[in-house]
Amino acid sequence: MTMSTIAGIDFSAPADIVARQLIGVTVLVDGVGGRIVETEAYDREDPASHAFSGPTERNASMFGPPAHAYVYRSYGIHWCLNFVCREAGHGAGVLLRALEPVAGLDIMRARRDALDERLLCSGPGKLCQALGVTRAHDGMWLAGAPFELLPAAPGLAIVEGPRIGISKAVDVPWRFGLAGSRFLSRPMRG
């Protein structure tokens, strides 16, 4: 057990390993959140990754210690939440793409102005809005408040496929999903 191990996951491992292990983990922010059903891995030597061109002010957290949050603004509008992995200075992370809502449903409905459970956390921008994640969470350690991570049930069936919304390394199968989940941002494409 080290500082980078939380909810049974060693965040110093490679991003694709961590991304796979995060499926089924419950993530709460101030008690609001759900079970992770979709993730994507991004590594330093990965043309699709924000870390590919080296550290900048925006991606600084990605080059910080593992088991911390990297939050960035997407398209000037939405926030997206990553969990940093590998050793400090490496520049790798896992994007949280979808949750199955579990706790604080009414708060999430109010924040999202949406009633349908499936629309609360079925996308990286949506789940940040539902959980109240903003730039203020960038760089925070995942083992302490406001974050709380709870271990996944063992033996979950996981599917993988190409990542979404990128134009480089489009065939790398680093998107992971909980098999059969109704809460994915989009169906898994083998």
Place this chain on the structure above:
DNA sequence: CTTAGGATCGCCT
């Protein structure tokens, strides 16, 4: 069901 366009801003070329 699928596709197209706009919102909006920090980063890069």
Place this chain on the structure above:
DNA sequence: GGCGATCCTAAGC
């Protein structure tokens, strides 16, 4: 000046 690790709405089939 262009382009995103996106989302929503509207329109088309």
